[in-house]
Amino acid sequence: MKTNTLLALLITLAAGSSCTNPTSSYTVTGSIPDTTFNGTTIYIHNRDDNRIMDSTTIENGSFSFIGKIDTAVLCFTQIGREYYTNFMLENGTIKLNMEKPNTPSGTPLNEIFTSYIQAEDSLNNIYQSKAEEIKKQTTDQTEARELFKNYYITEWKPAYIAMLTGFVNKNQDNYMGAFALQSLANFMEPEELEPVIAKSSTFIQSRNVIQRLTQRLESLKKTAEGQPFTDFTVEMENGEKVSLSDYVGKGKYTLVDFWASWCGPCRAETPVLAEVYNQYKDKGFEVVGVATWDKPEDTKKAIEELKITWPQILNAQNIPSDLYGFNGIPHIILFGPDGTIVARNLRGEELKTKVKEVMQ
Template identity: 45%
Template structure:
């Protein structure tokens, strides 16, 4: 793994959904008196299901239940995360000081203690030595993380570090190889979705035919097939108002629209993973002159296997995908070449 020395993992994950003999857990949340009389929930990150609930009284909520295998979960109060832990058959205490109790929580805590100690040691070095010894400290952390993952790859702890480490750099073949070596990985919904995204991405790569989708917002329905495959080049920008790289690409798209719009290029923005009100503000503030589809959410991203935005796709007159996932000068060149061929 190649992670920045100062990277801090903040994502959640879930353990394998295979069932086995269930064992009891007790989780005590020290929430503080300010949260009295509020309901706390344990939420399964993989499915977003609420697994358990408990009322906060005298600053404390106590969850009691059964678990077949450890899971990584979040604790939420009023929709806000207040803690995360590996839910195990043990007594677990969650407070501002961290998570105490459970074998996997202990292993994770040991790793993070080592990591933070290494960062502290590095920062205390004279400036003259930091650059020379950076790789040494980075390697120390990477090796410890890999060891933690390898030793726990078939449980919830190893899965987390796989999902947000090596899995990020895998393709379909690499992911299938990992699942073959560790079948429990294939039981997680996040892995299943990742694999399906790879398949969908391959099916909508350059040279493949477009896949139709429709989005309805305010009683108006947009269908991609009403625009793509109708004899003209269509540039579709999948974006969101909160996405900085998306906004930066609008300058490129504006140039292309200005130059090639009069020559027949159609541009369509498709807002995904965004609140409609935020999308509308973004369209206005960034003065986007082309058609924008509101509230598409994950409809097209799942269909096209889009795992990050912006994703900009150029469709040919017959609906063939001419260019995908290009930005800046590569995007300019792709559109220019297509429009030259159209003459």
């Protein structure tokens, strides 16, 4: 499907009605084919404020939540590792298919949410198809990267932004607008996103998820390239306190890797970090790992498994992500000798190229 045709489809999907369901209570039903979960408690979790909204017991492979809610909100329910789904909790009868995540039905906002997921899936499928097409088009990896980068910037990303913007504009009075606006943060710079937030309804701006997003944008601006580093101190497992300033701003270029033992992409980046560390460590260059969102014992085990030899700050948890505004790992930042932020979100070949550039 051509991008302009897809865009028209996505805008149509985003134009779904946001009417209010007059029912004064909700019933959420679903089934679990695995009988081993019979007798297990299942919960509804609020994605906006992380509260547990409701609970019930799985009986004969089925569950049913009954209650009432004043303002609809995005929630999720999960049992085990296999059965998980997001849905909009609003008054009315909601049906969940635990074997097909993110396909709720039965109420107006869940129909809109499902259309959002369909639009997202369509774009992601086109993304993968284009990647396969470029692989067949050229065997030159450099050329392939440039072709795909150009496609992403000129076609795919604008289509995705248009899809999300459509959902934001058509859902100013309900949580779908806030959800789509939060997703826009993955594709826009802070200075691009701030006007969108400012023009949004009071309802959207008052949601916790958007207030947290606003705070994250402020953190990103404070820690943008060219800004001085923001220090933090972590108390490690043994009670020792370690600060970022123990390593950054000490006269060396310092690459700081925010990572976790459970993160596959983080582990995959380790050979790249090892390569630049071994190449430049005797030339005024340092690498430091900062374990975020991880248990110290798991971090230590991963350090041994991955044969990591550069310094590590353990048990940082949410401190770095709150200060530096990142919401995914690995997040790798290059700091200059005086602590100035040189580059953010470095990975792979781009990381090696940047380090080589500053170390020449």
